[in-house]
Amino acid sequence: MTNFLDNTAIRIEFPVTNRMLYLDSAHQTPLCIRVRAALEQFFTEGYEMAGPKPVWLERVEVVRARLANFIGAAPDEIAYTKNTSEGLNIAANAIDLKPGDNVLMIEGDHPNNAYAWLNLKRKGVDIRFIKLETDVASAETFAPHIDSRTRVISLSHVTFHAGQRHDIASIGTLCKSRRLYLVVDAMQSVGVLPIDVKAMGVSMLAAGCHKGLLVPQGLGFLYVDRNLSELHPAYLATAGLENPPADFIARPDDLALRPGARRFELGNFNLPDIHALGASLTLITDIGTQSIEAHVINLGDKLIAGLDALGVGLAGPRDRRHRAHIYVLMLPMDWIPYFAKHNVRVSPERDGIRVSFGLFNNEADVDTLIALIRARLESQDCENSASALTCPLR
Known part of the structure; x- marks a missing residue:
């Protein structure tokens, strides 16, 4: 079983974790x-x-x-x-x-x-x-x-x-x-x-x-x-x-x-x-960069598994040896305002939406992101189906 960093105390150091889902550390990390x-x-x-x-x-x-x-x-x-x-x-x-x-x-x-x-x-x-x-x-x-x-x-x-x-x-x-x-x-x-x-x-x-x-x-x-x-x-x-x-x-x-x-x-x-x-x-x-490295890559494993289940592509490498904390989801730019509406901070990138983890992110953050992606994909499916008028997600 994957061992994630126990970062409960670390998250307390970063008040941003109480205000939003911050997945943009490749742009700027929040103050601790x-x-x-x-x-x-x-x-x-x-x-x-x-x-x-x-x-x-x-x-x-x-x-x-x-x-x-x-x-x-x-x-x-x-x-x-x-x-x-x-x-x-x-x-x-x-x-x-x-x-x-x-x-x-x-x-x-x-x-x-x-x-x-x-x-x-x-x-x-x-x-x-x-x-x-x-x-x-x-x-x-x-x-x-x-x-x-x-x-x-x-x-x-x-x-x-x-x-x-x-x-x-x-x-x-x-x-x-x-x-x-x-x-x-x-x-x-x-x-x-x-x-x-x-x-x-x-x-x-x-x-x-x-x-x-x-x-x-x-x-x-x-x-x-x-x-x-x-x-x-x-x-x-x-x-x-x-x-x-x-x-x-x-x-x-x-x-x-x-x-x-x-x-x-x-x-x-x-x-x-x-x-x-x-x-x-x-x-x-005090935490150790080896622990931070393992943590963000483990979060990436969980993210990739969730994306695969939803049929969402990844622009970058999948091999653990070849990646770190940055993951580009192959989603169009109109997803940026959707994430912002749900208080999720990400960045637009060349091939999609960039998600980047910090030492303060945890498994629940990934679960929340995947749930939001699933909800919108299901809503889009309903809107595109012949039965869109009766779709409960409309």
Whole structure:
């Protein structure tokens, strides 16, 4: 029998569960009690003490170390950013790509990953999109397309539009053997799936913190392998210097960069969200990402079984190894207002309606969703039948 996470106490942390059926964590996770408390603590300190900045900056480094440990990195391999897109753009511009070099990507991946690299076309870099012929991408997907001018492979760990979990580890092994950079968008996986950047062979990994990491929008991070000392920031500020001038007078003769990822930071941090991240990391690590992963996949099993019974298709992969928390139901867009009417939060997606689970969802949530789908399908059947006038569901 499938063992679901006993998340009764977790649901208490998320008051949204008392107000609606929230199935949209791939868009934005709702605030939980402890994250709100961390934000309120920060604002209270700023309100009452005009900002104890040295204390806040100490906390920034504590959270940096915890975040690094969370993904199997070292603290000096983590830079704070605003969001995934900023991290991907930093990565794209840090690599010394020459005219004629090429970057391999998956056709239809998140557009903000694509645009970070497409912006380099003005420098003569060739961006090549590979059509995905299988459920998920692996080393076999990319290997035939690598040539002597290939420098980078970039893709999402988990796709936003159908929930595929790509085989990053095999791609990482391929990149290492061919001396390629592997740049990964982990927006939809961090906080939901276990991530070990070293085991995966990732060169750089970018993510925002407003989905699986449970904080408000405006904070992200970039992992940069500490061995990639050749990477150079496109923008430079005092925060990125190894020897920042104590008198705040620029030294044109000393532009040495900080070692590690912090060379890419540009100054003031999103302090409220970093405080929130400290609180959310405590919650997530107490539960364990392996438990969260198993839970959302088990919810997916239950959802798929219910959809199969109703004859509703699934746009993404069915194999447990190839999916995570995102499921796209092959239903038309006119289902969105129906779900909204019944206080269910979902998202429209390319091939249907996207349902995405969070650690606070449970079996009853899936039962409620399936019951709502069944009710509308039965109502539609009645309306389309010759006996529609006597149908009790009209």
